[in-house]
Amino acid sequence: MTDPLEPHEVTDRFPEFAPGTVWLCGAGPGDPGLLTLHAVHAMQSADVIVYDALVSDEIMTFAGPQVEREFAGKRGGRLSPKQCDITGRLVELARARKRVLRLKGGDPFVFGRGGEEALDLTRAGVPFRIIPGVTAGIGGLAYAGIPATTRTTNAGVILMSGHLATADAPRDWGPIARTGLPLILYMAMTHLGSIASGLVDGGLAPETPVAIVCDATTPRQRVWETTLAAARADADHAGLDSPAIVAVGAIVGLRALLSAGMIGLPT
Known part of the structure; x- marks a missing residue:
């Protein structure tokens, strides 16, 4: 020793x-x-x-x-x-x-x-x-009880900016949706509605789970679970705003399982 x-x-x-x-x-x-x-x-x-x-x-x-x-x-x-x-x-x-x-x-x-x-x-x-x-996309989700990867849910994850290219040339979310990989979005709150619609149009189910983690890892952290179909309306109703990380996909569902034993998990 x-x-x-x-x-x-x-x-x-x-x-x-x-x-x-x-x-x-x-x-x-x-x-x-x-x-x-x-x-x-x-x-x-x-x-x-x-x-x-x-x-x-x-x-x-x-x-x-x-x-x-x-x-x-x-x-x-x-x-x-x-x-x-x-x-x-x-x-x-x-x-x-x-x-x-x-x-x-x-x-x-x-x-x-x-x-x-x-x-x-x-x-x-x-x-x-x-x-x-x-990085907030990994550490922030961990504090919310959402692993970026597990062997039973996903063999990879996509980190992306939520900024759209321009109003005249919006991002094509179809190729991203078709990967089947969970998506972790930075700076996505402004365009959350357009992103959610783009992912659904690209092939993801409207009921695909979404988690919005605001002020990640701080005493002000808030976590809101929703779906692609309801993400924009729920964010507005709950008063969610930047800075926030948005997770889309199967990893979000693990939060409910981990919450039973995780210390310090926000409600």
């Missing part, structure tokens, strides 16, 4: 956060307990944190006392910083020899624009590190 590590030995196991670098880091879906050790280390070591709207005040309490904070939240339908301005600011701070932490809700590479920012940093010659986080 090995001896416990001393605090300084734990710190020594983390990579150095060097001046003039940017770390693109996922903060998880909301519960501070889902932060990774690398994320906490980065928040303690950074000179400045450029953070998104879905990074909660509770998570920001892990920031070191010396850390400057810059809000760069983007929310659909609201006045938000342009992506090019955010990336430009990251480059500017790094060139000023700051330790720059770009902190995003969920995982930076799962609908978090982290890939775009990494490409821009590469073009600008700014060194960066990627710190993955727990």
Whole structure:
């Protein structure tokens, strides 16, 4: 049996956060307990944190006392910083020899624009590190008692954005429906009715189960079970809104079975 590590030995196991670098880091879906050790280390070591709207005040309490904070939240339908301005600011701070932490809700590479920012940093010659986080489509559903996969229900799952292409060229949901795989949708509340109709038109049964998980993993989490046919009306009736994850398919039915033994499952 090995001896416990001393605090300084734990710190020594983390990579150095060097001046003039940017770390693109996922903060998880909301519960501070889902932060990774690398994320906490980065928040303690950074000179400045450029953070998104879905990074909660509770998570920001892990920031070191010396850390400057810059809000760069983007929310659909609201006045938000342009992506090019955010990336430009990251480059500017790094060139000023700051330790720059770009902190995003969920995982930076799962609908978090982290890939775009990494490409821009590469073009600008700014060194960066990627710190993955727990994405809401997996962690949020788990907190709601919905496994992303089980051997008895599905051999795969589809993660998709709920944004439609344009009003003139809506997404064709038929190929997605015909896979038979459960669908996990991010940013889907605005177009929930169109999505549900598209999936039914594409071949899914109107009674296909749907779960809407709002404010996943936080004390405000709400879970609403419905069907494709009733999803839009039920969401409006219940006052459900973003941020939310929408799950469609057989995995939703497992929630009723797990609720009997799961601690902390919202009603």
